[in-house]
Amino acid sequence: MANIEYLGWGYSYPAADRPTLSHVTLSLDPSEFTLLIGESGAGKSTLARAINGLVPHFTGGRIAGRLRVAGLDPVEVGPSGMALHVGMVFQDPESQFVLDTVEDEVAFALENVALPRDEMRRRVTQTLDALGITDLRRRALHTLSGGEQQRVAIASALVLRPSTLVLDEPTSQLDPATAAEVLDLLKDLNTAGLAIVLVEHRLERVLPYVNRIVSVANGTASAGSPQAVLTTAAIAPPIVQLARAVGVTPLPLTPAAAAQALAAHMRAVAPSACRPGPPTPGAEVLRLCGVQAGYGDQPVLHDIDLTLREGEIVALIGRNGQGKSTLLRTIMGLLKPAAGDVRIARQSVLDWDTSAISRRVAYLPQNPNALLYADTVADELNITRRNHGLPVLNAGDVERWLGRLRLAGLAGAFPRDLSVGERQRVAIGAVTVTRPLLLLLDEPTRGLDYAAKRALAGLLEDWRRDGCAVLVVSHDIEFIAGCADRVVALDKGRIVADGLPAGVLVGDPVFTPQIAQAFPGTGWITVADALAGLRASSLSHHDETKHTKTNGVGFTS
Secondary structure, X not given: OOOEEEEXXXXXXXXXXXXXXXXXXXXXXXXXXXXXXXXXXXXXXXXXXXXXXXXXXXXXXXXXXXXXXXXXXXXXXXXXXXXXXXXXXXXXXXXXXXXOEHHHHHHHHHHHOOOOHHHHHHHHXXXXXXXXXXXXXXXXXXHOOHHHHHHHHHHHHHOOOOOEEEEEOOOOOOOXXXXXXXXXXXXXXXXXXXXXXXXXXXXXXXXXXXXEEEEEEOOEEEEEOHHHHHOOOOOOOHHHHHHHHHOOOOOOOOHHHHHHHHHHHOOXXXXXXXXXXXXXXXXXXXXXXXXXXXXXXXXXXEEEEEEEEOOOEEEEEOOXXXXXXXXXXXXXXXXXXXXXXXXXOOEEOOXXXXXXXXXXXXXXXXXXXXXXXXXXXXXXXXXXXXXXXXXXXXXXXXXXXXXXXXXXXXXXXXXXHOOHHHHHHHHHHHHHOOOOOEEEEXXXXXXXXXXXXXXXXXXXXXXXXXXXXXXXXXXXXXXXXHHOOEEEEEEOOEEEEEEOHHHHOOOOOOOOXXXXXXOOOOOOOOHHHHHHHHHHHHHHHHHHHOOOOEOOOOOEO
8 A cells, every 4th residue: 555645746836827746646655765856946845745744734835636645635634743644854953953952852742742751751762762862862952963963853753653754855964974874774764664755966875775766857756766767867876877878777876886887898097088187276365374273162173274276176075073164164254263374365364354354255154045135136246245345236247247157037036936056056146246266165065956066066167267266165075076176184173185086085985976986996086087988998999909889888989
């Protein structure tokens, strides 16, 4: 019996001129670990949030067709009633927390259904133990790491013993290692009998865990096995992109499977044949000299020495809680270092306030929505210029600037009505409209699909050509592999590596790009690297064998 069944289901947001989704007919079984995929704005979250009635109870709008979850109608039962059957977890666990400690937070849902005190204690203990967080029971929530907070959010959803757990991008703020721990936990829960429905953009993280994919596109949805759906899906992780490009079937879904599928076509290829070196950087833009910083008597950064130059894109990586965001806050003057110096264009800014620093440095925090408060996109740009005492842009200048941001024609749009990727670019435009020397980005790919990430990478390339230096903090290893000139690794507040991406990103299988995992020793870290290398290998093989037939990886020799 299907646990979740959509029959001709559709939904229209209030005042929308057309449905977001229509004629969706599919069923999800209780035993399945289901992944919802699709481009940003396709309707994945809408489909997921309908399962417990958040759509339409909290969004308004119109429903068509029928949806049944565990035999119930979420529209009739409502989110409070559906919480007994469907647990919900979102990408930012802090936004779900109500109380201060782990134990109280997990017990909160039980108090809402008036469970007897003894039963509450028993369920809380059992749930914390099942998720491996008993030792966190009396910890304050704000002291937990990102992975620990996400486990608490899952515990709060599971304590009511639902039959289904729905998660909307739960790993988007987590480093690859912590994300793997959360996904391992979800797989264990699924094996124990819990149906899992997961929305996620970083498919490279989750494909090994799922047994069914629902692809949301063009206002509807279709379901199938991962290999069947990814054969034609508009989005795909790097190894699937590579396999589709060279015509390998069946599609490999893991780096190990990709290595095996292409093993017969591999020849020794020099890394230099695949990837050009980074452009020569210009004058010094940023220098951190022996910086130490922290919060109160809690040190976070230790003896940081780092230099960025004009035309350089540098990525800062590391596990959650290692000091990456603290480093950005220190550069911006939001946190004063306990020791050392911060120099912008060879001038110390220790005595500058943040507003003065922001004339030269643009800072995009993790949540770009925090920067969007004007009524139109054009206003967002001009408010920044007014705040810096600069003349506002006329209509023509606004359109030219928006064209550069790939936002042409949206000058009069309300920023919060735009897609995730569009809001991200508006926020970047708002902080860069002063033409800064340095751009700081903190987790800029959160909520972005692969196409939106490519657009963001193109935008960073534009700033680089203008001589801007870019420092990107990100857990998105595939994005970093494709756009960074240098990678700096931070561990326990210290720089432990600084070098070319192919050097720093390769080694640990959790932090290594998929292509590098599949083809170790080649120097390949992106799909483009692998295609160039395989083509070079194919041509080399042609010289050896002098044959002219198709070589089996999609290249004609």
